[in-house]
Amino acid sequence: MRTGIAELPLHGGKVPAWLLSRLEKLSKILVTLIVEEYGTLGLLERISDPVYFQAINNIIGMDWDSSGSTTVTTAIIKRVLSREELGVRACGGKGVHSREAPDEIRKVSEEFGLDASSFVRTSRLVAKIDNTALQSGYQLYHHVFFVDEEGNWAVVQQGMNTVDKMARRYHWLSTKVSDFTRNPHSGIQGRREPFALNTIADDSQEFRKLSVELIKDEPEKLPTLFAEANRLLEGYVPLTSYVPYDPHKVRELREKFRRLGKPSLNKDVWLQLREVNIDSFSDLLLLKNVGPATIRGLALVAELVYEVQPSWRDPVTHPPVDPFKFAYAVGGKDGVPFPIDRKQYDELLSILSELMSRVKGDAKIMKRLAALTRSWAPPPEEKIPT
Structure with a gap:
């Protein structure tokens, strides 16, 4: 077990009702404090940071290293934002709820007086990118789109690898995206794989350009080019070829x-x-029938026929520093570092609620409390996988 690393194994099961109600109360306090101190953009910045997001998950009592921490934490924050007038909303969720994101985005956009079409397109595009343009063996199953009344947005989505039984989390922030198809993430948390089909890397620019040109200029040739490349992949050695054959x-x-x-x-x-007009790699990704297999097909043609290689580097930002210390606030759902005590949890909620009512607008008191444990680190032997 590597200390300082938060891998995300797939966990099953459900959070008990007695804990869910407390998770929501503590999340409400945390989210409110963040918005009061840093504004709505400050909340989105922290949600889009893999380590900060993990700290929120740990501090409310979810498992420090579980895939379920993503789905539960985002669901709880979404519920809090829907009930509080904080100027931020969340759309989508896990599984079938992810497909509800477009309709929910339209409702929120109407509430905030924003243009829904651009946000719906962004929601679709970031999902297509992490499931199709970036392939590392993880299939997307969770998508939450956060938007504030100023039009800033953040995305937290997660994919699963059913073979290795691991998850990977993808974070996005609008202020950090200048080009959706060129290193757009604010962070990716997960185990680094030996390789990934990474068509959104800097050094995949030539591949992206070639893909668009093939589809715009010579779509009729694609089946022939793919068949030729596929024969090479299967071991056919051509007698003559204008491309050097490299076994x-x-x-x-x-x-x-x-x-x-x-x-x-x-x-x-x-x-x-053959029937569509596209001007960019983003347009290609947004086409309905273009999925992971199609992008793999284009990568095969590009590499074996045109000698244009996409990046195969896994873009996990880094094995993230895990904020395990925050799990000591109330404990963990599965007993790590210790089982959650309902009475102590309720006492914490009572103290924080009283502090918020007494010192409203005075962030200095909360910062002095935070300073008390800033230099403290938990015993490494207590950090065990759940």
């Missing part, structure tokens, strides 16, 4: 696609590509 490259690609899934360019996608 080592072919073996490497075969292993990568064995892990990520087969490349494909099916008839429906090909017919669609």
Whole structure:
């Protein structure tokens, strides 16, 4: 067990009702304090930071290293924001609830007087990027879109790898995105994989350009080009070719696609590509039938036919420093570092509520409280996987 690292194994089960009610009360206090001190953008900045988000999860009592910490924490924050007038809302959620994001975004946009169409497009695009443009063996199953009344937004979404039984969390912030298809994340938390099909990396720019050109200029040639590249992948050695045949490259690609899934360019996608006009890689990703297999197919053609290689570097920002110390506030749902005590949790809620009512607007008192434990670190032997 590496200390200082928060991996996210897939956890099942549910949070008991007695704990859910307390999670919501403490989350309300935390979110309110953050908005009062830093504003709505300050809240979005912290939600979009993998370490800060993990600290919120730890401090309210969720497991410090569980995939469920993402889904539960975002669901609780969404509920708090829906009941409080803080100038921020959250849309979407886990599984089927992720597909409710567009309708919820439209309602929130109407409430805040914002243009819903751009936010709906952004929500769709960031989901397509983390599930299709960036492939590391994780399938997206959770998507939450946060937006404030000023039009700032943040996204927290998570993918799962059912083979390794691990999860990966993706964070986005509007103020850090200048190009959706070029290193757009504010952070990615998860275990670094040996490789990933990373078409949003800086050094994938030529691949993105080639993909758009192929679809705009010569979509009729794509099935032929894909068939040729696929024969090379399967081991066919051409007698003559205008592209040098590299057996080592072919073996490497075969292993990568064995892990990520087969490349494909099916008839429906090909017919669609012939009939649409696209101007950018973002437009390509937003097409309905373009999924991970299609992008793998384009990567295969690019590398074996045109010798244009997309990036295969996993863009996990870093194995994040894990704020395990915050799990000592109330304990952990599964008993790490110690079981949650309902009476102590209620006493904490009572003290914080009283402090907030007495010192409203005076952040200095809360900062002095925070300073008491700033230099404290938990015993490493107490950090055990849940």
